[in-house]
Amino acid sequence: MVAAAPTPDPLEVAAEATRGLRGLSTELTARLPRLLEAMRSIGTGLELRTVLDRIAETAAELAGARCAVIGVNDAAGQGPAGVVSYGATEADRERCGALFAGLPSGAHPAEFLLDHPLPHSFIGVPIRVGEETFGHLCLAEKRDGGEFTVSDLHMVKVLATEAGIAIGNARFHEATRQRERWIEGSVAVTHSLLSGDAENALAVVAEKARQLARSAAGLVLLPEPSGGLRIVAADAEDPSALLGTVVPARSPAVPRLLAGKPVFLDDPAARPRLITGVLGRFGPSMLLPLSGGDRVLGVLATPRAPGARPFTAAERTLAGQFAAQAAVALVLAEAQRDRERLAVLEERERIARDLHDLVIQRLFATGMMLESAQRRSDAPEVREQIERAVEELGAAIQEVRTAIFTLRQGPAQPPAGLRARVLREVGAAAVPLGFQPSLSFVGEVDARVGELAGANLIAALREALSNVVRHARAGRVEVVVDATARLTRGRAGVRLTVADDGVGVPADGRRSGLANLVRRAESLDGSSELGPGLGEGGRGTAVVWEVPL
Incomplete structure (x- = not known):
């Protein structure tokens, strides 16, 4: 039978506790001046790293510890942001780094160290401000070989509070600076979009987003008819590898x-299930819709490199606000461009109307006057010159009509038909030629010429003009597209004529690309031939390319 343990005398227990508290109070009182002096020496207004260095040094000296280590959590509380140490060896720092990396959020280091090799003596306290844990302050190995006391623990808690205030202030100031950067970025994007840089609007958004998010790339994606998203603007180390991908x-x-709805990709294992394609090769990413009113204009993506830290809640919020502001700016810029485009269209319509109602009518009247004079003239030379002048007036009228059609197409409209595509090709050839080729249309080109014949005619025109630019050394070029042509066997067709006053075809009878013209025409049961040019005595070359309608 086991004897019961004697009941301790309550008075003796109380007396022993009183002696312990008296001793603790005496020890704390003796340390208080040194602690206050040390805290004053820590100072304010210094960089966070400097403050933490001083706190670690002060804690080690006052507690008589061989080393002190401060582990600081990242802003998201998802892992260590850094380790500050005093008197610690490289092995100590590695062990502490591993400790803080595996320490559960809010856990006490002593609780987590139960399964880890401990130094001879150890103190670990959390660094908190309110309910938020910023990290841990740990001391190891008392210099005198003894154990850390309760007085040491209280002193370390005071310094941990000081460290928490310093970290909290630094985080607050960093968050304030970060918010200011995002606001300044939004203002810069809005100013750029509304100041006339509309053509590069999406590129500006991508560039600013990458800078502000500190990501590996800034991307703007627009919806595709197929339902996907195409990258139309990219700011990255190699943007060409990203542009155009879907x-x-x-x-x-x-x-x-x-x-x-926004999408945040943080978990590497879940990323392939959420996103495929080029974005799946990046690390943590924010995908933010650019919503204007009730429609989604596009998506802003800011992916980081693989293995980079995830975006914090503050970064997500600021990026979302930036995307919303950028979307509003894009809508405003689009509305501004529409107003400017409308003003341009109205002016072009006015010019086209004046050309039609005034210029063409005057040219017609002049032509009729010349024809009347031709009939009354008895001099053959005068009649011939008048006839030539009437022909020139007819060509001028045709060119004015072409200009009217071009004006009414609109400055930013895609080519609406064959006529507009011919105009574009001829206009593009004016730069290398050094002058504007003459162009005329006969018949309802857009209505009569089908898509297949039209596509081949454009290719033939491009080839013929290219030959003139490279070989002809011409000073005059005329292009005629006749949709009322009659081909062999009486078939209705379209005829393209590109004539110049250059040096003509080389002696060997060949010129680069002419064989291609023949093959292209014959594939549509048509033909391609060479004729005399516009120069005196037929100098130069005329390419006559025709296919049935």
Whole structure:
């Protein structure tokens, strides 16, 4: 039978506790001046790293510890942001780094160290401000070989509070500076978009987003007819590798983005399930819809490199606000461009109307006057010159009509038909030629010429003009597209004529690309031939390319 333990005398227990508290109070009182002096020496207004260095040094000296280590959590609380140490060896720092990396959020180091090799003596306290844990302050190995006392623990807690205040202030100031940067970025984007830089608007958004998010790339994606998202603007080390690539519609993140909801990709294991294509090769990413009113204009993506830290909650919020501001700026810029385009269209319509109502009518009247004079003249030379002048007036009228059609197409409209595409090719040839070729149309080109014949005619025109630029050394070029031509066997067709007054075809009868013209025409049951040019005595070359309608 085991005897019961004697009951301790309550008075003796109370007396022993009183003696312990008296001793603790005496020890704390003796240390208080040194602690206050040390805290004053820590100072304010210094960089965070300097403050933490001083706190670690002060804690080690006052507690008589061989080393002190401060582990600081990152702003998101997802891992260590750094380790500050005093008197610690490289092995100590590595062990502490591993400790803080595995320490659960809010846990006490002593609790976590139960399964880890401990130094002879150890103190670990959390660094907190309110309920938020910023890190831990740890001391190891008392210099005198003894154990850390309760007085040491209280002193370390005071210094941990000081460290928490310093870290909290630094985080607050960094968050303030970060918010200011995002606001300044939004203002810069808005100013750029509304100051006339509309052509590069999306590139400006991508560039600013990459800078502000400190990401590996800034991307702007626009919806595709197929349901996917195409990268149309990129700011990265190699933007050409990204531009034009498409995030397919089968990516689970795409429907969410097109519905106006952001997507954040932090977990490497979950990333392939959410996004496929080029974005799947990056690390943590923010995908933010650019929503204007009730429609999604596009998506802003700021992916970081693989293995980089995830975006914090503050960064996500600021980036979302930036995307919303950028979307508003894009809508305003689009509206401004529409107003400017409308003003241009109205002016072009006025010019076209004046050309039609005034210039053409005057040219017609002049032609009629010349024809009347031709009939009354008895001099053959005069009649011939008048006839030539009437022909020139007819060509001028045709060119004015072409100019009217061009004016009414609109400055930013895509080519609406064959006529507009011919105009574009002829206009492009004016630069290398050094002058504007003459161009005329006969018949309803857009209505009569089909898509296949039109596409081949454009290719033939491009080839013929290229030959003139490279070989002819011409001072005059005329292009005629006749949709009322009659081909062999009485077939209706379209005829393209490109004539110049240059040096003509070389003696060997060949010129680069002429064989291609023949093959292209024959593939449509047509033909391509060479004729005399515009120069005196037929000098130069005329390419006559025709296919049935």
